Structures are given as C-alpha cells and as structure tokens.
Amino acid sequence: xxxxxxxxxxxxxVIKLVIEAPExxxxxxxxxxxxxxxxxxxxxxxxxxxDADEAKGTITLVIQRVGVTSSKLTDLKAGDTxxxxxxxMGQSTHLEKVGTVLCAGGGVGVAPLMPIVKGLKEAGNxxxxxxxxxxxxxxxxxxxxxxxxxxxxxxxxxxxxxxxGLVTHGMEEVIQREKVNMSVVIGxxxxxxxxxxxxxKYNIPTVASLNTIMVDGTGMCGACRVTVGGKTKFVCIDGPxxxxxxxxxxxxxxxxxxYKDQEMKAYEEYLKMHA
Amino acid sequence: xxxxxxxxxxxxxxxxxxxxxxxxxxKERTSLxxxxxxxxxxxxxxxxxxxxxxxLLTEVALVEASRCLDCPNPTCITGCPVGINIPKFIKKIxxxxxxxxxxxxxxxxxxxxxxxxxxxxxxxxxxxxxxxVSLKKTPVAIGxxxxxxxxxxxxxxxMSVPEVMESDGIKVAVIxxxxxxxxxxGDLAKFGHEVTVFEALHEIGGVLKYGIPExxxxxxxxxxxxxNLKKMGITFKTNxxxxxxxxxxDLREQGFQAFFVGSGAGLPNFMNIPGENYNNIFSSNExxxxxxxxxxxxxxxxxxxxxxxxxxxxxxxxxxxxSVRTAKRLGAERAMIIYRRSREEMPAxxxxxxxxxxxxxxxxxxxxxxxxxxxxxxxxxxxRVQKMELGEPDASGRRRPIxxxxxxxxIDVDTVIVSVGVSPNPLIPSAxxxxxxxxxxxxxxxxxxxQSSIPDIFAGGDIVRGGATVILAMGDGRKAAExxxxxxxxxxxxx
Numbered sequence: 001x002x003x004x005x006x007x008x009x010x011x012x013x014v015i016k017l018v019i020e021a022p023e024x025x026x027x028x029x030x031x032x033x034x035x036x037x038x039x040x041x042x043x044x045x046x047x048x049x050x051d052a053d054e055a056k057g058t059i060t061l062v063i064q065r066v067g068v069t070s071s072k073l074t075d076l077k078a079g080d081t082x083x084x085x086x087x088x089m090g091q092s093t094h095l096e097k098v099g100t101v102l103c104a105g106g107g108v109g110v111a112p113l114m115p116i117v118k119g120l121k122e123a124g125n126x127x128x129x130x131x132x133x134x135x136x137x138x139x140x141x142x143x144x145x146x147x148x149x150x151x152x153x154x155x156x157x158x159x160x161x162x163x164x165g166l167v168t169h170g171m172e173e174v175i176q177r178e179k180v181n182m183s184v185v186i187g188x189x190x191x192x193x194x195x196x197x198x199x200x201k202y203n204i205p206t207v208a209s210l211n212t213i214m215v216d217g218t219g220m221c222g223a224c225r226v227t228v229g230g231k232t233k234f235v236c237i238d239g240p241x242x243x244x245x246x247x248x249x250x251x252x253x254x255x256x257x258x259y260k261d262q263e264m265k266a267y268e269e270y271l272k273m274h275a
Numbered sequence: 276x277x278x279x280x281x282x283x284x285x286x287x288x289x290x291x292x293x294x295x296x297x298x299x300x301x302k303e304r305t306s307l308x309x310x311x312x313x314x315x316x317x318x319x320x321x322x323x324x325x326x327x328x329x330x331l332l333t334e335v336a337l338v339e340a341s342r343c344l345d346c347p348n349p350t351c352i353t354g355c356p357v358g359i360n361i362p363k364f365i366k367k368i369x370x371x372x373x374x375x376x377x378x379x380x381x382x383x384x385x386x387x388x389x390x391x392x393x394x395x396x397x398x399x400x401x402x403x404x405x406x407x408v409s410l411k412k413t414p415v416a417i418g419x420x421x422x423x424x425x426x427x428x429x430x431x432x433x434m435s436v437p438e439v440m441e442s443d444g445i446k447v448a449v450i451x452x453x454x455x456x457x458x459x460x461g462d463l464a465k466f467g468h469e470v471t472v473f474e475a476l477h478e479i480g481g482v483l484k485y486g487i488p489e490x491x492x493x494x495x496x497x498x499x500x501x502x503n504l505k506k507m508g509i510t511f512k513t514n515x516x517x518x519x520x521x522x523x524x525d526l527r528e529q530g531f532q533a534f535f536v537g538s539g540a541g542l543p544n545f546m547n548i549p550g551e552n553y554n555n556i557f558s559s560n561e562x563x564x565x566x567x568x569x570x571x572x573x574x575x576x577x578x579x580x581x582x583x584x585x586x587x588x589x590x591x592x593x594x595x596x597x598s599v600r601t602a603k604r605l606g607a608e609r610a611m612i613i614y615r616r617s618r619e620e621m622p623a624x625x626x627x628x629x630x631x632x633x634x635x636x637x638x639x640x641x642x643x644x645x646x647x648x649x650x651x652x653x654x655x656x657x658x659r660v661q662k663m664e665l666g667e668p669d670a671s672g673r674r675r676p677i678x679x680x681x682x683x684x685x686i687d688v689d690t691v692i693v694s695v696g697v698s699p700n701p702l703i704p705s706a707x708x709x710x711x712x713x714x715x716x717x718x719x720x721x722x723x724x725x726q727s728s729i730p731d732i733f734a735g736g737d738i739v740r741g742g743a744t745v746i747l748a749m750g751d752g753r754k755a756a757e758x759x760x761x762x763x764x765x766x767x768x769x770x
Contacts, residue, residue, distance in 0.1 A: 023520045037477055043569060043578040044477075068577055084477040086514035215569065215578075218475050218516065219700055220485075220541040221561035225552055232545060232552060237701060251552055254653035258554040262579040 002085040005058055007078045011137040013065040014108055015074045016050070022057030024049075024087050030095065030115035031209065031241055034059065034087030035217040038072045042083065045069050046214045046224075048112030048240070049088060050141075059085075062111030062140065067263050068270045075274075089217045090240045093207075097124040099181035102174055102204070103149075104130045104167050104195050106187020110141050112209055113186045120184070121148040128180075129153070130170040132187070136161035167191060168198045180204050185244060189256060193249035200245050208244035210235045213258060226252050279358070283349065286363055295366055296345050305406070309413040310339040317633035321603045324489040327630055328392070331416075336423045340368035343415045346405050351417060354403035356750030357384050357458070361400060365420055377428035378435050380421060385461035385504070385749065386454065386483075388429060388496045391422025393487060394746045395624050429499050436506045440467030445763050448473060448531045450517045450703065453481020454745040455537035455736025457504060458752030459759075463535075464507040466760045471531075473515040475702075478568060481539055483745070485568040486560070488597050490604070491627075494567075518706030523732070532766060533731045533759045536718060537752060540737035541700035545693055546589070550647030553655045555581050559588070559598040559694035566601055583690030586610045587658060589644055590694035591621040596631050598692045603634055607690075611637035613644060615663050620673040641665075643676065645683060647691065657685050699738050707732070717741045724758025725751055731766075733759050 006018035024034060033048040051060035065074045076082070093116050101120050105113035110131055121127045129149040133139050134157045146152045154162025155170045163170065167187070174180060175198075183206040185195040192208045199206040212224040212235045224235035229246035233239065286292070313329040314320075320327055331339065343365040351361045360379055367376035380387040396418035401407060404414035428434055445468045449460045452474040463470045478484045483497045505511065517523065523534060543558030545551055562580070565571040571580035582605035588598045591614035603610040612631070614621060617640050621628060632638070641663045648657040662682035665674035699716045711719040711728035718727055718734040725733045735751025737743060 023515075027520060027522075041570070041576045043576075084514050086475065086477070086516060086520070088519055089516070215561060215564050216476060216485075216541075218541060218702060220543070221564055222543045222545070222558040223561050225545075227552060232547065234542075251653075255552065255554060257652070259579040259581070262581075266577065266579070 001081045001083060004076055004078050004080050004082065005056075007076070010062070010140040013074070014138065014140055015063055015065075017061050017063065017073070017076070018058050019061060019082060019085060020057060021059045021085050024085065025052040025054050025057050025059050028052050028059065028088035029092035030119040031090065031093035031112075032088035033090050033112075033217075033240060034061070034085050035089060035214065036061075036073070036082055036086075037084040038069060038076075039083050042072065043069055044084075044215055044217065046089070046211065046217055046236070048209065048211065050111035050114050062108050064108040067267045071267070071270060071274075086217065089236060091238070093119060093241060095119040095123045100126040100128065100179060102128050102130070102171060102180045102183045102199075104132065104171055104183065104185045104187070105145075106132050106167055106191035106195075107134075107138055108140065109187030109191070109209075110145065113184065114141055114144060116184055116186075117145055118148045126150050128174055130155060130167055130174070131162075132156070132167035132170065132191070134158065166194075168194050171195060171198050175199070175202050175204065182206070184208075189249055189253050192244060192247075193253070196244035196247070196249070206244040207241050208247060209240045210242065210247065210252065211240065212252065212255065226255070283352070283360065286360065287345065287347070291370065292345060292363075292366055295369060299341060301344055304342050304344055305410060305412070307338060307342050309342070310335045310416050310419060312416075312419055314630075317630075317635070320490065321600070321634035324604060326493055327490050328422075330426055331419050331423045336368060336420060337371065339416050339420060340365050342406075343369070344405055350403040350405065350408060351400040351415075354399040354401075356399065356746045357753055359383050359400075359421075361417055364424060365415065365417070368420055368424060373424055373427040374431065374433060374435065376424035380424060381435065381437050383753070385458045386500045387421055388425035388500060389454070389483060389492060390746055390749070391418055391420075391425050392492050392496075393744075394418055395744060397625055399746070429496070434499070434503055436503060437461070437465060439464050439507050442469060442508070443467045444469060445767060446471070446529070446531045447533045447535070447759060447763060448517075448526055449535045449537065451475075451481060451537040451539055451736075451738075452479045452511065453537055453539050453736060453748065454483060455539075455748035455752040456481065456535065457501070458749035459535045459537060459735065459756045460509050460752075461504055461507065462753050462756030463759060464504070464509050466756070468760070468763065470508070471510045471512060473517050474511065474513045475516040475538075476568065477513050479511050479513065485564045486594065486597070488563065488567055488601050490600065491597065516702065518702050523707060527731075532763045533733065535752070535755050535759060536703050536727070536732060536734040536738055537736045537748070538700045538703050538738050540697040540740075540742045542698040543693070544696045544698055546644070546695060548644060548646055550649065550655070551693070553647055553649040554653050555583065555655045555689060556647060556691040556693065559590070559594045559692050560697065562598055562692045563594070563601065566605070572605055580605070581690055582606050583688070584608045585688045586690040586692065587613050587644075587686065587688045588692045588694055589613050590696070591616065591623055591640075592694065592696070593623045593627055595692075595694035596623045596627040598694050599636050600631055600634060602690065602692065603636060609637065610635075611639055613639045613642050613660060615641065615643040615676040616673060617641055617665060620665075641676070643678065644691075648685075655688060655691055658688050658691060659683050659685050697737070697742050699741055703738070715741050724761070725755035726758055726762070731762070733762075
C-alpha cells in the first residue's frame with residue numbers, strides 16, 4: 001500500500017502524483033521505472049519515475065488519462081492509496097559529459113525526461129531541451145526543465161504556445177545551428193520514430209526511452225519485447241533506454257496496439273459507469 | 276545417510292507398524308488393484324477452471340494405503356527429492372490416522388498438498404516403488420495418497436503448524452517465494468531463525484501462482500500452505516525486488532546474515548524465427564501470468580488477454596500442456612501442441628498429456644515452426660511448420676529432431692504461445708558482479724550445501740537448475756536451509 005501525498009493537475013487529463021515509496025525513492029536513478037497496480041482487480045502497468053525525494057521518501061509520477069488504468073489512477077486523491085508499487089525497474093540512464101546534448105520531450109514524455117535533463121546538466125553538459133505537444137495545455141514541467149537547461153524551446157503543433165511546428169522542426173533548427181554531440185528523445189512512439197530519423201540524418205548518437213506493454217516488469221513475460229539492431233530485447237530488463245537508431249519503431253507501434261480493441265471497449269464501459 | 280537409515284528402521288520397528296504389517300498377508304495386499312483418481316468430465320472441464328483431479332474417497336484411500344507393503348528397504352524414499360518418510364505416512368493412512376499422516380508429510384515437505392498434485396511421482400517415488408521395480412505391477416499411488424492426507428488435514432480445519440525451535444534472533448533472507456524459497460523459508464524457521472521472504476510480484480507463491488493453472492493447482496491450496504508458513508513466524512514482503520528496491524548490501528547492513536536466492540527461471544526463451552514478434556504471439560509465461568495471476572479471463576478484472584480460436588502452443592513440456600489446456604478453456608475451437616520430437620521424448624507428465632488428449636487437444640508431433648505471418652494489423656494469422664524426423668540421441672539422451680527439407684506447410688492460427696523453455700532470471704546475478712555463474716547464466720553452487728561463490732549467498736531451484744520441477748526446487752531449498760543454518764550458526768559463534 002502506497003499513500004498518495006500530493007496530487008497536482010498539469011491539465012485536465014495530465015496529473016502529477018507524489019507517492020510514498022521510501023525504498024524506491026532511495027534506490028532509484030534517472031531512467032528507472034515502477035510497475036503499479038491500482039487495486040486488486042487492476043492491471044500492472046509501467047510508469048517512468050519523474051522525480052524522487054529521498055528525504056521525504058516519495059517518488060513522483062506523471063500520468064495522462066488514456067484508458068481504464070490511467071483513469072483509475074488520475075481519479076485518486078491525495079490520501080488515497082495505490083495497492084502495489086514495485087521498483088525501481090530497468091537500467092538507469094548512462095550519464096556522462098559528452099558536450100552538447102539535445103533533449104526532446106513529447107507530451108507526458110517530458111516527465112521521464114526531467115531527471116535525465118537534470119542528470120545531464122549535473123554531469124557538465126550543455127543541455128538544450130525542446131518541449132513539444134499538440135497544444136499549450138499539454139506542455140508540462142516547463143519551469144523545472146528550464147532550471148536545468150541552457151536553452152529551452154517550446155513547440156506546439158497548433159502554435160497555441162511557443163513556436164508552431166513539430167518537434168522535428170525544432171530539432172533540425174538546433175542541429176543546423178550548432179554542433180550536437182548526443183540526443184535524448186522521449187515521448188509517444190511515433191514522435192520518437194521521427195525524432196530519431198532526424199538525428200540519424202546527422203549521425204548524432206540518440207537514446208530513446210521506450211514505454212511498451214508490460215506485465216511483471218522483471219523479465220518474466222516478454223510482453224515488452226522489441227527489435228533493436230535486429231535482435232529481440234526486453235524493454236523491462238535490457239532497457240527502457242536503447243540506441244534509438246537501432247529500434248524498430250514500426251514494430252513497437254504495432255505491438256503497442258496489441259490490445260487496442262479490448263482497451264477501447266473497457267474504457268467505454270468505464271466511462272459509462274463513471275459518467 | 277546411515278543416520279537416516281537407522282531412523283527409518285527404528286520407526287518401522289515400532290509396534291503399531293509391526294502389528295499393521297501382520298494384520299494382512301502380503302499376497303492379499305499385492306492382489307489389490309491400484310486406485311484410480313476420479314476426474315472431472317473432460318467435455319465439461321475443458322470449458323471451466325475446476326480442478327481436474329477430484330481426489331480419492333476415504334474408503335478408496337484406505338484400500339490403496341493397504342497395498343503398500345511397508346518394505347524393510349523402502350526404495351520409494353530414495354526417489355523423493357525431499358526425502359518424505361513414505362511408508363510411515365501411508366501406514367498412518369491405513370490406520371485411519373489421517374492427521375498423523377499429514378504430520379509425517381510436513382516433517383520434510385513444506386507443501387504436501389501442492390506436491391501431491393504437481394509432482395512427477397511416476398519418475399520419482401513411484402518409479403522406485405517395490406511394485407514397479409520388483410513385482411512389475413502398477414506402483415502404490417503415493418502421490419494420490421499424499422494429496423489425500425494433505426487435503427484431509429486442510430478440510431478438517433485442524434492444520435498442524437510444524438514445530439519451530441526457539442528464536443535465536445538471527446536474521447536470514449529468502450529471495451523469491453516460489454517452491455524453492457518457500458521450502459527453504461519453512462526449514463529456516465524450524466531452525467529458529469528470523470526469516471523474511473522477499474517477492475518481486477504482488478502475490479506470494481511464484482510459479483505456483485503465476486504459472487500452474489487453477490485446474491491443476493487451485494490458488495486456494497497454495498494460500499493455505501502460505502498461511503501455515505506465516506503461522507510459523509515467517510515475514511513476507513511483496514513488491515520487493517532484491518537488487519533493485521534494495522541491494523543485498525542494504526540487507527547486510529540491516530543485519531541479515533545469510534541469503535537464499537530462489538528467483539527462478541523467469542526469462543522466457545523464444546526461437547528467434549521470422550515474425551515471432553507479431554501480435555498474439557506470447558510466451559507461455561505471459562499467457563499464463565495474464566490468466567492465472569492477473570485473472571485476465573474474468574470480465575471484472577482489468578488485465579486483457581487474447582483468447583483465440585486457432586491456438587498453437589509450441590513445445591512439449593508441462594508448461595506447454597498448461598498453456599494449451601488454458602487456451603481450450605478460454606474457448607479455442609482448435610488448440611494444438613506443436614512439438615518437434617515424438618510423444619516418447621515429450622518432457623510433460625504422462626498425466627498431463629492424457630488429460631490434454633481427453634480434453635480435445637490436438638497433437639502435431641514431429642513438427643516445428645519456421646516462420647509466422649500476419650495480417651495488416653500485425654496480428655499473426657498463419658504459421659509455417661516443417662516436418663521433423665528423429666536421428667541419433669543427443670546430449671539429453673533423447674533422439675535429436677532433424678528437419679525434413681521441403682516438407683513445410685502452412686497452418687491458420689490466430690494465437691501462438693511459445694513454450695520452449697526458460698532461462699534464469701538475470702536480476703540477481705546482474706546485481707552481484709562477484710557471483711559466479713555458469714555459461715547458462717545459472718548460479719554456481721556447491722551441491723552439498725547450495726552455497727554460491729559468495730559465502731553468505733546460497734541458491735536453489737531454477738536459478739541453479741535452469742528449468743526443472745517444483746519438487747526439485749523444494750529439495751534444493753531444504754538443502755540450502757541446512758547449509759545456511761550451519762553457516763550462520765558458525766558465523767555467530769565466531770563473533
């Protein structure tokens with residue numbers, strides 16, 4: 001049982017939860033994720049840790065309401081509990097000084113990007129971060145990211161905030177302008193695919209953090225498998241971060257849709273019950 | 276070893292045993308037919324999750340127990356990985372002291388109701404029974420009787436909690452709550468140590484919960500056995516991943532003196548053939564975990580599972596049988612086993628194969644998948660299989676399957692479950708760089724006491740064996756508990 005200490009709305013459908021989890025807060029590093037199960041009928045889903053406070057014994061998760069489990073989670077209030085929180089899982093981010101790093105976060109992907117931006121900055125890199133979303137209300141963590149970035153660029157598809165355009169346009173601009181030694185891209189699979197294609201053109205080593213379907217998160221089920229460099233890898237134990245240029249994003253997109261029909265039906269029923 | 280022989284001899288010479296042996300002539304005993312396990316109707320059971328084996332009736336168990344000759348040299352015991360005093364528990368049944376029989380079982384077996392159901396007795400105790408070896412008759416139904424005694428005790432509400440020695444305050448940790456860990460924890464508690472079991476998942480029981488289906492081993496039975504361990508003073512911590520949530524060093528700092536690693540063979544193998552990552556192709560671990568641990572087939576649970584009409588399960592082990600029989604129960608019209616060798620080489624238990632056939636499972640032996648095809652959504656819709664023939668025996672002693680060139684053909688499938696073995700879970704070994712592992716990534720241990728290359732770390736079960744049975748894991752757990760007991764006692768003395 002893990003108590004929710006704090007709940008904050010980033011927007012109507014994107015919320016931040018600060019959860020009591022002292023051991024995880026102590027052990028986690030940037031890039032790690034947790035597996036949560038909301039209640040005893042719930043499913044197990046992976047969520048990347050956005051932040052942690054070791055002194056307070058808490059971790060921070062950012063959740064976007066997209067289906068049944070994320071709705072159950074976002075409907076919880078401060079003081080409520082989450083039945084199971086297990087972690088930290090996965091390999092942590094490899095953080096070292098490489099020079100200039102271009103970070104790109106799409107939508108709620110900015111949350112897992114946050115500790116990486118901080119870690120890269122603290123390792124002595126020049127960090128340029130692009131936050132991208134469909135519209136202004138989906139831009140999150142702007143102030144926190146700004147604190148650890150040498151430059152922050154905000155982009156929205158509809159131009160409602162920052163520059164108008166896709167994340168890839170912003171990336172191109174930076175790459176044309178100055179030498180970029182490395183790139184980190186986190187967001188929806190489709191965004192990571194195109195961001196990765198962009199950096200590939202310029203041979204910039206790029207890391208992507210994959211958020212696939214998982215059950216146990218400990219290497220047991222293989223639901224999270226992806227093809228990286230022609231080989232099958234498990235995101236839960238080999239990842240979640242991989243060389244983005246080697247990831248078969250098309251296969252990953254296909255696998256993310258494995259339960260699309262069931263998920264949609266379950267969500268419709270959930271909405272009906274909670275209307 | 277001699278001590279055990281002497282002990283067994285002394286037990287056998289007790290008056291009640293001697294009297295009982297005399298009460299019936301050996302010929303009378305051997306003329307009886309082996310009891311048959313009552314089973315649920317195959318055409319009904321393949322649509323629900325009720326347990327297939329119904330258990331022996333009391334009067335049947337009594338007759339079966341009287342078949343046992345109470346041999347002077349009980350070879351059956353040598354076939355038991357945990358060394359149950361088999362004749363003694365059976366003779367207890369014959370005298371209608373069923374609770375006494377259960378108590379005998381629990382002297383050496385932490386989970387008798389589980390073992391009575393899932394042990395391959397036909398390869399162990401029953402293979403070494405005097406009936407099998409010397410009389411060339413069907414052996415005493417030791418497994419059925421074990422289950423009978425354990426079930427009787429559970430249903431009586433008079434579960435005996437094994438005696439534990441007075442607590443010595445020595446903290447020991449068990450990592451993983453599967454059969455190896457539970458057996459180890461039980462024995463460590465008996466020695467009077469303060470035992471904490473750490474489990475990565477949200478449920479205690481490991482493969483007994485996520486792997487073996489309800490129709491073969493109801494979860495309720497596992498829970499009762501776990502409750503019993505709790506009564507012995509064992510602490511369980513779920514959602515706790517050693518090497519991730521806390522490190523072994525953290526636990527050492529907290530005062531833990533020795534560790535048992537029973538983290539299992541959690542990593543499913545795939546065949547690395549084209550198309551294997553299409554949707555609706557699962558590992559058996561994933562498929563069974565969704566259904567057994569997450570209750571995916573029940574509509575009020577959130578976890579989804581894809582239950583197809585044409586399901587192919589690749590492999591011939593018990594896990595493959597569990598998967599294919601589960602698929603049938605979830606409504607598959609056609610549920611088939613695709614296995615590259617023949618029936619003879621199949622590692623699955625005879626009983627599992629028999630049950631599967633009765634339930635309408637198709638067997639395509641001597642076939643092997645070579646490629647999968649998918650529809651435009653990336654869902655598998657066809658598989659190409661190749662015919663195989665058997666050549667010379669390989670390292671495993673089984674005849675090697677050889678592909679027949681040009682024999683490929685396609686089968687329509689909408690779900691594929693890959694059940695071609697598992698590899699050791701890498702979480703613990705990767706968190707301990709000094710730990711010696713084999714080229715198969717299993718942990719290297721001294722077979723005498725299950726101690727690893729790091730003196731305070733012991734290991735057993737599939738993380739050492741790479742994929743074996745519940746009972747072998749339990750045997751390892753018991754052996755390790757003894758090794759750990761010796762280790763911590765000496766360590767504490769030295770300080």
